[in-house]
Every structure is written in C-alpha cells, then in structure tokens.
Amino acid sequence: xxxxxxxxxxxxxxxxxxxxxxxxxxxxxxxxxxxxxxxxxxxxxxxxxxxxxxxxxxxxxxxxxxxxxxxxxxxxxxxxxxxxxxxxxxxxxxxxxxxxxxxxxxxxxxxxxxxxxxxxxxxxxxxxxxxxxxxxxxxxxxxxxxxxxxxxxxxxxxxxxxxxxxxxxxxxxxxxxxxxxxxxxxxxxxxxxxxxxxxxxxxxxxxxxxxxxxxxxxxxxxxxxxxxxxxxxxxxxxxxxxxxx
Amino acid sequence: xxxxxxxxxxxxxxxxxxxxxxxxxxxxxxxxxxxxxxxxxxxxxxxxxxxxxxxxxxxxxxxxxxxxxxxxxxxxxxxxxxxxxxxxxxxxxxxxxxxxxxxxxxxxxxxxxxxxxxxxxxxxxxxxxxxxxxxxxxxxxxxxxxxxxxxxxxxxxxxxxxxxxxxxxxxxxxxxxxxxxxxxxxxxxxxxxxxxxxxxxxxxxxxxxxxxxxxxxxxxxxxxxxxxxxxxxxxxxxxxxxxxxxxxxxxxxxxxx
Numbered sequence: 001x002x003x004x005x006x007x008x009x010x011x012x013x014x015x016x017x018x019x020x021x022x023x024x025x026x027x028x029x030x031x032x033x034x035x036x037x038x039x040x041x042x043x044x045x046x047x048x049x050x051x052x053x054x055x056x057x058x059x060x061x062x063x064x065x066x067x068x069x070x071x072x073x074x075x076x077x078x079x080x081x082x083x084x085x086x087x088x089x090x091x092x093x094x095x096x097x098x099x100x101x102x103x104x105x106x107x108x109x110x111x112x113x114x115x116x117x118x119x120x121x122x123x124x125x126x127x128x129x130x131x132x133x134x135x136x137x138x139x140x141x142x143x144x145x146x147x148x149x150x151x152x153x154x155x156x157x158x159x160x161x162x163x164x165x166x167x168x169x170x171x172x173x174x175x176x177x178x179x180x181x182x183x184x185x186x187x188x189x190x191x192x193x194x195x196x197x198x199x200x201x202x203x204x205x206x207x208x209x210x211x212x213x214x215x216x217x218x219x220x221x222x223x224x225x226x227x228x229x230x231x232x233x234x235x236x237x238x239x240x241x242x243x244x245x
Numbered sequence: 246x247x248x249x250x251x252x253x254x255x256x257x258x259x260x261x262x263x264x265x266x267x268x269x270x271x272x273x274x275x276x277x278x279x280x281x282x283x284x285x286x287x288x289x290x291x292x293x294x295x296x297x298x299x300x301x302x303x304x305x306x307x308x309x310x311x312x313x314x315x316x317x318x319x320x321x322x323x324x325x326x327x328x329x330x331x332x333x334x335x336x337x338x339x340x341x342x343x344x345x346x347x348x349x350x351x352x353x354x355x356x357x358x359x360x361x362x363x364x365x366x367x368x369x370x371x372x373x374x375x376x377x378x379x380x381x382x383x384x385x386x387x388x389x390x391x392x393x394x395x396x397x398x399x400x401x402x403x404x405x406x407x408x409x410x411x412x413x414x415x416x417x418x419x420x421x422x423x424x425x426x427x428x429x430x431x432x433x434x435x436x437x438x439x440x441x442x443x444x445x446x447x448x449x450x451x452x453x454x455x456x457x458x459x460x461x462x463x464x465x466x467x468x469x470x471x472x473x474x475x476x477x478x479x480x481x482x483x484x485x486x487x488x489x490x491x492x493x494x495x496x497x498x499x500x501x502x
C-alpha cells in the first residue's frame with residue numbers, strides 16, 4: 001500500500017506538469033482568439049459610432065431646414081399659430097428669428113449682436129461667408145460655440161425649436177441633455193445681380209426675390225467615443241425662384 | 246520472519262503486478278489519449294477551416310464597405326458649390342464647373358472599361374478653401390474651386406487619386422476582379438430614368454445618380470464554389486475562391502433639379 005501510494009504520487013507529479021503545459025498552450029490559443037475578437041469588437045464599435053454620429057448630423061440638418069421653414073417634424077404643420085412667433089421662433093424678448101424679408105436683417109443683426117461670432121440660439125448673421133472659419137469649429141472656439149442652454153445658447157439642439165422628439169428619433173446622440181449634437185444656421189442675403197434668371201452655368205437653385213436668403217447649416221455631432229466627430233455642412237434655399245411662393 | 250516473508254512476497258508480487266497493470270494502463274491510456282487527440286485535432290482543424298472561411302468572406306464585406314464608404318463620401322458631396330461674397334451679398338460660386346467648361350457643369354464623369362482600358366469614375370465638388378473637406382486620399386485640394394477624386398482599378402486593386410499635392414493612383418482595397426459603373430440619367434423628353442455605361446451617357450450634365458458594382462474574390466482557393474454571376478450578369482466560372490458581388494447606388498444630391 002505504501003509503495004502504491006508513492007507510485008501514485010509520482011504519477012500525479014508528471015500529470016500536473018503535462019496538464020499545466022496543455023493549459024498553458026490552451027490559454028495561449030484562447031488569449032489569441034480573444035485578442036482578435038476584441039480587436040474586431042473595437043473596429044465594429046468605432047464604425048457604428050461613426051455611422052450613428054453621421055446619421056445624427058444628417059437628422060440635425062433636416063431639423064434645421066424645418067426650423068428655417070417654420071414647420072414641425074411632419075414637414076407640413078406650422079410650428080406655432082401664436083402671433084408672438086415667427087415660424088418656430090418666439091419673436092419676443094429680443095430673441096433671434098429667421099428673417100422673412102429684407103427689412104428684417106437689421107433687427108436680426110441687433111438681436112444676435114451679443115452672441116459669439118454673431119450667433120445666438122443657432123442663428124448666425126456673420127459679416128461675410130468667410131467670417132466663420134474652420135478654427136471656429138475646433139478646440140476651445142468650438143466649446144464656446146456649443147456653450148449655454150435655452151435662450152442663452154449659442155447653438156441649437158435637435159428639436160429645440162421644431163418640437164421634434166430626440167427620444168422618438170431613436171438616436172441617443174440627439175438627446176438634449178447632455179447635448180452632443182448641435183447646429184448653427186448662417187443667414188446670408190443672395191445677390192440681386194444674378195437675380196432674374198437662373199444662370200445656366202450653375203445648376204443651383206436661386207432664391208426667390210421676395211425671400212432672397214440662403215442659409216448655410218453646419219451641424220456638429222460628438223459621438224459616444226471621444227474621437228468620433230462629424231461635421232456636416234449644407235446650403236439651404238427654402239424658397240427657390242421657380243416655385244412661385 | 247513472517248513479516249519479512251510477507252514483505253518479500255508482496256515486494257515481488259506487487260512489482261510484477263504493477264508492471265502488468267502499467268502496461269495495460271499505458272495501452273488504455275494511449276488509446277484513450279489518441280482518441281481524444283484525434284477528436285481534438287479534428288475539431289481544431291474544422292474550426293480553423295471554418296474560421297478561415299468566415300474570415301475570408303467577412304474580409305470581402307469589410308473591403309466592400311471601405312470602398313463604398315470612400316466612393317460614397319465623394320459622390321454625396323459631388324456638385325456641391327460653395328457660397329462666395331459678391332457686393333456685400335453672396336452667390337453660389339460661378340467659377341466652379343467640375344469637369345465641364347464654359348457654361349456647363351459636369352459633376353461626375355467616367356471612362357468605360359474595355360479589354361485594354363480600365364473603368365474609371367471621377368467625381369468633383371467645390372469647397373470653401375481652408376475647410377477640412379478632402380479628396381479620397383484625405384488631402385485638401387490644390388486646384389482652385391475644385392476637389393476631385395478618381396477611382397479606377399489597377400492590378401486587382403481599387404485605386405483612387407486625388408487633387409491634392411500627392412499625385413498618382415493609390416490602392417484602396419485588393420482582390421477586386423471587376424469594377425463597373427453605370428450613370429443614371431432622366432430623359433427630359435419623357436421623364437424615363439435609365440442607367441448608361443460611360444461610353445453611352447448622352448449628356449454628362451444630366452447624370453443624377455451613380456451605380457457602382459464591385460466583384461471581389463477571396464484570397465484562398467480551396468473552397469468548392471459553384472459558378473457565380475458577375476456585375477453585368479455574366480457567368481463567372483468557379484475556381485475555388487469565394488466571390489461576392491456588391492452593388493450600390495449613390496444619388497448626387499447637389500444638382501438642384
């Protein structure tokens with residue numbers, strides 16, 4: 001019995017080494033595949049974050065277009081029937097609004113004067129098309145542009161004026177708090193010189209003379225990962241010349 | 246004595262029996278071990294092969310996603326025209342004509358591939374200088390009023406060339422067997438919409454959408470694959486490689502029509 005026990009103990013020693021070596025080899029294989037899976041997970045995560053941010057930026061541009069036209073999310077119901085409103089914007093208390101005719105520009109100018117880069121509540125009236133440069137949309141300048149909430153905000157968030165529901169949009173990046181997605185609309189007056197007829201050289205719609213404005217919408221979305229950022233820019237002509245509005 | 250005798254007996258008896266038992270144990274152990282090893286190696290080989298197949302196949306999907314993302318990024322912006330200042334107001338930049346000249350603006354253009362010429366797709370848009378809007382190589386344009394990208398195929402790889410300081414065609418993805426582009430145009434006469442190959446497009450100014458087809462093949466050639474259908478409906482004989490045909494339509498958004 002004593003010898004048998006000694007024999008067993010010796011065998012256990014060899015088994016231990018063999019099992020440990022096999023475990024080690026197995027662990028190497030498992031670790032290798034885990035690392036591969038983790039890498040794949042990371043890549044897919046970045047890709048989906050980018051696509052989510054891009055979709056949010058597109059949704060913001062559509063929201064800004066509705067804001068400019070004064071329509072709710074169904075694209076037909078006016079934002080407000082209240083006479084104190086111009087489109088989706090409350091005209092009172094010195095707030096900015098989207099100009100309806102030439103004379104509105106001076107009033108708008110005074111109402112956005114206090115804001116960063118002549119922007120307030122997502123409406124900007126810059127001196128020229130080059131006033132807001134790429135530096136405006138990066139670093140600390142961007143932090144200033146996205147600062148403030150409610151009436152004190154420089155930018156506008158999804159549904160803030162059109163009433164569109166960020167929750168119904170199904171994209172977590174569009175949520176109002178904490179805000180991760182903003183848009184700004186620069187208002188420009190289109191020149192009269194090119195006025196009457198749409199030149200053949202440009203395939204672009206020219207604004208109607210009664211509403212001679214073009215709007216440059218910039219949307220910016222910060223994804224869930226710190227490195228995911230999307231800027232989208234679109235030029236919007238709400239009332240093109242050939243549509244007799 | 247008795248104890249000694251017993252010890253001697255048991256010593257030799259156990260020694261012999263142990264030897265026999267060890268032999269039997271060894272044989273059983275080796276047999277079981279071999280069976281387990283065969284099963285383990287078999288399943289390992291099987292999982293390796295299936296992992297390689299899945300990897301090869303998913304690589305095709307990822308490659309196609311990369312290619313369409315690069316092409317789509319350019320086509321979606323195709324024909325964009327920036328605002329420029331004029332007399333205190335603004336206008337759409339009248340200097341941008343894309344690949345056209347004079348009074349005609351051409352946003353996309355291409356060359357139809359033949360046995361000697363490779364299929365080529367070119368896309369252009371206008372951007373505000375200094376803004377981070379780039380060609381397919383990620384560089385800002387050195388040309389005034391125009392960012393352009395050229396997609397083509399060279400030695401089985403989809404290549405792209407930009408309009409920045411780096412010239413030449415650079416590889417995007419490999420394993421491209423076929424790259425075909427069709428251009429969608431609406432006939433002003435009867436509003437019918439049709440796709441044309443590059444050599445048959447009646448008027449490049451009227452192209453509204455671009456359909457891109459890529460046929461990609463895997464790297465490994467040990468799969469029993471059947472014949473497949475290519476981009477233009479042609480039959481592609483199977484040669485043991487995994488093949489996928491990807492097709493996508495991109496709309497040119499900035500036409501204002």
